[in-house]
Amino acid sequence: MRIIRFLNDAGETCHGHDEHDGTAELLEGRLLGGKVKPTGKRAVVMKRLAPVDPRVILCIGLNYRQHAAETGAAIPQWPVLFMKNPSTAIGPSEAIVLPKICMDPPEVDYECELAVVIGRAAKNVSEAEALKHVAGYMIANDVSARLWQKDRGGSQWCRGKGFDTFCPMGPALVTPDEVPDPQKLQLTTTLNGQVMQDSNTSDMIFTVAQLIAFLSSGVTLLPGTVILTGTPSGVGMARSPQVFLQDGDKLELSITSLGTLVNPIKAE
Numbered sequence: 001m002r003i004i005r006f007l008n009d010a011g012e013t014c015h016g017h018d019e020h021d022g023t024a025e026l027l028e029g030r031l032l033g034g035k036v037k038p039t040g041k042r043a044v045v046m047k048r049l050a051p052v053d054p055r056v057i058l059c060i061g062l063n064y065r066q067h068a069a070e071t072g073a074a075i076p077q078w079p080v081l082f083m084k085n086p087s088t089a090i091g092p093s094e095a096i097v098l099p100k101i102c103m104d105p106p107e108v109d110y111e112c113e114l115a116v117v118i119g120r121a122a123k124n125v126s127e128a129e130a131l132k133h134v135a136g137y138m139i140a141n142d143v144s145a146r147l148w149q150k151d152r153g154g155s156q157w158c159r160g161k162g163f164d165t166f167c168p169m170g171p172a173l174v175t176p177d178e179v180p181d182p183q184k185l186q187l188t189t190t191l192n193g194q195v196m197q198d199s200n201t202s203d204m205i206f207t208v209a210q211l212i213a214f215l216s217s218g219v220t221l222l223p224g225t226v227i228l229t230g231t232p233s234g235v236g237m238a239r240s241p242q243v244f245l246q247d248g249d250k251l252e253l254s255i256t257s258l259g260t261l262v263n264p265i266k267a268e
Contacts, residue, residue, distance in 0.1 A: 063230025199232030
């Protein structure tokens with residue numbers, strides 16, 4: 001099932017199945033930690049939101065072999081973990097806003113990523129059981145201010161990754177039955193019509209199941225936890241010449257079975 005979260009014409013937040021005609025079939029039940037089912041009722045989709053309101057956003061860096069190679073980094077022995085503020089989350093078609101403090105010089109980059117949403121609490125989960133805790137998958141963009149990430153962040157990445165609007169998510173939460181193997185998905189990033197990233201989750205260093213097992217070791221992953229699993233090669237920072245986002249740009253991120261997430265770029 002492909003589940004969207006949206007505002008109806010009364011300004012209420014709803015979950016539904018997108019009918020692609022400006023309406024959605026409403027769902028009832030618990031999206032996280034439970035089950036949802038169609039109601040047969042339709043509602044007008046006034047604004048699409050991020051498919052989930054994240055409890056926390058956990059992110060993995062340097063998780064694709066070719067991306068590590070293009071940045072000159074060694075293959076990590078353990079997953080590289082950082083976090084994004086939940087206020088970074090935006091939905092489809094919402095603008096990624098370039099903060100003024102990130103534009104002198106321009107430094108904001110794109111990162112297409114497979115996002116995993118935890119549906120039921122997970123602690124000390126084995127790799128074999130890990131995917132049973134997944135509510136669904138979606139596309140995410142780990143937008144990154146590179147100077148703040150590398151030079152101005154006190155040797156950690158949270159500042160450079162944590163500006164408002166720096167985590168677009170969507171276009172829908174796709175349930176696991178439609179994603180039989182998260183390690184066989186093609187990822188593509190297009191900037192103003194030009195393909196910038198084109199890779200496959202098979203290039204991951206740590207699989208989705210391995211990441212859930214690692215992150216849940218000694219820690220409870222609560223329902224609503226969003227895990228960004230890393231970006232493949234082709235980021236703007238690693239290009240020659242470098243490519244950073246500018247006012248008026250348009251990003252389109254696609255992943256097999258998950259659709260396409262589109263966001264415009266806007267100066268603050």
